[in-house]
Amino acid sequence: MSHVVALTDRGLEFSELLAEVFRVNGLLLTAGDALAQPAGLTSARWQVLSVVDHGPITVAQAARTMGLARQTVRETVSSLVSLGMIAHEDNPHDRRARLLVLTARGRSALRAAERRQAAWVNHLAARTSLPDLRAATDLLRDLGDLLES
Amino acid sequence: MSHVVALTDRGLEFSELLAEVFRVNGLLLTAGDALAQPAGLTSARWQVLSVVDHGPITVAQAARTMGLARQTVRETVSSLVSLGMIAHEDNPHDRRARLLVLTARGRSALRAAERRQAAWVNHLAARTSLPDLRAATDLLRDLGDLLES
DNA sequence: CCTTTTTTGACAGGGCACTGTCAATCTGTC
DNA sequence: GACAGATTGACAGTGCCCTGTCAAAAAAGG
Secondary structure, eight states: OOSOOOOOHHHHHHHHHHHHHHHHHHHHHHHHHHHHGGGTOOHHHHHHHHHHTTSOBOHHHHHHHHTOOHHHHHHHHHHHHHTTSEEEEOOTTOSSSOEEEEOHHHHHHHHHHHHHHHHHHHHHHTTSOHHHHHHHHHHHHHHHHHHHO | OOSOOOOOHHHHHHHHHHHHHHHHHHHHHHHHHHHHGGGTOOHHHHHHHHHHTTSOBOHHHHHHHHTOOHHHHHHHHHHHHHTTSEEEEOOTTOSSSOEEEEOHHHHHHHHHHHHHHHHHHHHHHTTSOHHHHHHHHHHHHHHHHHHHO
16 A cells, blocks of 8 residues: 555545535536526626626626636626627726626526526426435535635 | 516525535635645646556546546646656557656655645544435435436 | 825736647558 | 548637736725
C-alpha cells in the first residue's frame, strides 16, 4: 500500500456523496441549458433576467444577489443588451450605476423558460419520495453550512 | 397571478434540493482548489494528474475517462507540461498520440494534494450521520439516473 | 466644506469548459 | 494493398466564472 492514501470507511462513503453532487450538478446545468435554449437563453442569461425581473437593479446589486463577481454579471448583461432583452435606465440616485430593466423581448423569453422549467420540475418531483427529498435537502444544507465554516 | 408559474408543492421542495446541490457544488469546488493550491495545483490539474497516475495514457483516453472534451484535457495537460509535472513519451501503437506520464514533480504534487484531501474528507465525514449520508447519496444517484434518461 | 474610504462600471487577463474544423494517422473492409 | 471511415492532436472561437486594476462617483467622517 505504498501510495494509497488513508481514507476511513466513512470517508469513502462521503466521497461517493461528493461524486454524486458533482454528477447531478453537471446534469442539472445541462438540463437548465436545454430548458433555456428554446427561449433563446442560456442558464446564466436566464438567471440574470430572472433577477432583473424582480425590479430595476444595478449590475453590482445583481451580482451581490446572485453571489457572483461584478464582472461576470456585467458580461452576461452586456450580451443580453446586445440581444435586446435588457435595457439601461438612468439612475437618479447614482450617476455611475444605470438601472437594468427587461425589454418586452427579455420578458417573454424569461416567461417561456419559466413555463418549461415548471413543467420539468413538477415532472421530476412527482417521481421522488417526499420524505427522502426533504432528508437529502437537509443533509446537503448541513454539509453546505459545514463547508462554509 | 399573472406571471406566477405553476409549481406544485412537491416541485417547490424539489427546487430547494436543486438549490442546495448548486450551493454545495460551488463550495466543494472552492474547497478543492484550497486543497490543491498548496501543492501548486488547481482542481482541474489535480484530476488530470490523478488519471495519469493510473498509468501512461493519451489525451483522448484521459478525456474519455474524465467525461470531458478532448480539447479541455489538452489545455490542462499543456499547462501541466509547462509546469514540469507531466512529460510525453512516444507511443509505439500510435504515432499521433503520445503517452502522458508523471514526472517526479507531478507525482509529489499529486501525493501532497491527496494527503490533504484525505484528512479533509475524513474530518467532514466524521461529522455526518452514516445512514443519512447513504440515503442522500442514493437519492442523488437516482436523481442523476433520472436526469440522464 | 473638504478629505478619505468605499462603491461602481469598465478594462485586461487567466482558468476551465464547450463546439467546430483540419490534416495526419490508424483501422476495418473489400 | 488500397480505399473509406474513425480517431487524434492541434487550432480557432465561445461562454462563464474569477482576480486585479483604474478612474469616476458616491458616502462617510472630520
